[in-house]
Amino acid sequence: MKSILKTFYIFCTLILLLGCYGKEGLLLNNTKTIVTLDKGEERSDCDTLVFTCIDYRFAFANQEFINKKLGIEGNYDHISIPGSIYNLVDPSTRDIVFSKINKFVNFHLIKRIIIIGHRDCGGYGGSSEFGSEIAEYVYLTTDLKKAKQILIEKYPILEIDLYLETLTKEGVQFEKVK
Numbered sequence: 001m002k003s004i005l006k007t008f009y010i011f012c013t014l015i016l017l018l019g020c021y022g023k024e025g026l027l028l029n030n031t032k033t034i035v036t037l038d039k040g041e042e043r044s045d046c047d048t049l050v051f052t053c054i055d056y057r058f059a060f061a062n063q064e065f066i067n068k069k070l071g072i073e074g075n076y077d078h079i080s081i082p083g084s085i086y087n088l089v090d091p092s093t094r095d096i097v098f099s100k101i102n103k104f105v106n107f108h109l110i111k112r113i114i115i116i117g118h119r120d121c122g123g124y125g126g127s128s129e130f131g132s133e134i135a136e137y138v139y140l141t142t143d144l145k146k147a148k149q150i151l152i153e154k155y156p157i158l159e160i161d162l163y164l165e166t167l168t169k170e171g172v173q174f175e176k177v178k
């Protein structure tokens with residue numbers, strides 16, 4: 001009887017161990033993991049602050065665009081807020097956004113701000129709010145330019161770049177807004 005119980009306990013332990021195997025994405029309480037870093041140049045600051053919306057549909061493309069296409073991997077701070085610059089353009093919430101930007105700009109000696117807005121943004125109520133693609137484009141690019149103007153007034157020496165991204169069948173398209 002004892003040996004049956006012993007076998008049963010060993011079996012249960014194995015099941016538990018196997019259950020944990022391969023689930024590193026879900027850390028158990030009191031366990032730790034390390035993500036290794038490609039040690040580049042040691043820095044105490046970074047050049048760029050990037051603004052994006054929180055929208056999950058653009059998250060991966062944003063990282064690829066910023067890291068690979070803009071080539072600033074490891075050299076930027078990243079603020080994601082719902083609606084991207086919606087709350088910066090809105091006078092009633094602008095001060096809250098600025099209080100956060102200020103910290104980054106001063107702490108990391110930021111020289112450039114990149115703003116990436118996107119179509120079909122929940123912060124604006126989605127594409128359907130605008131009635132047409134052109135109306136949405138005009139509205140969003142106007143807001144991006146307003147955000148740039150607001151930032152320039154606050155930080156006249158910073159370079160500010162604007163992008164509008166669109167979800168297409170081929171992937172996420174980025175367009176520079178002048």
Ligand SMILES: [Zn+2]
Pocket residue numbers: 053054055082083084118120121122123
């Ligand atoms: Zn959005």
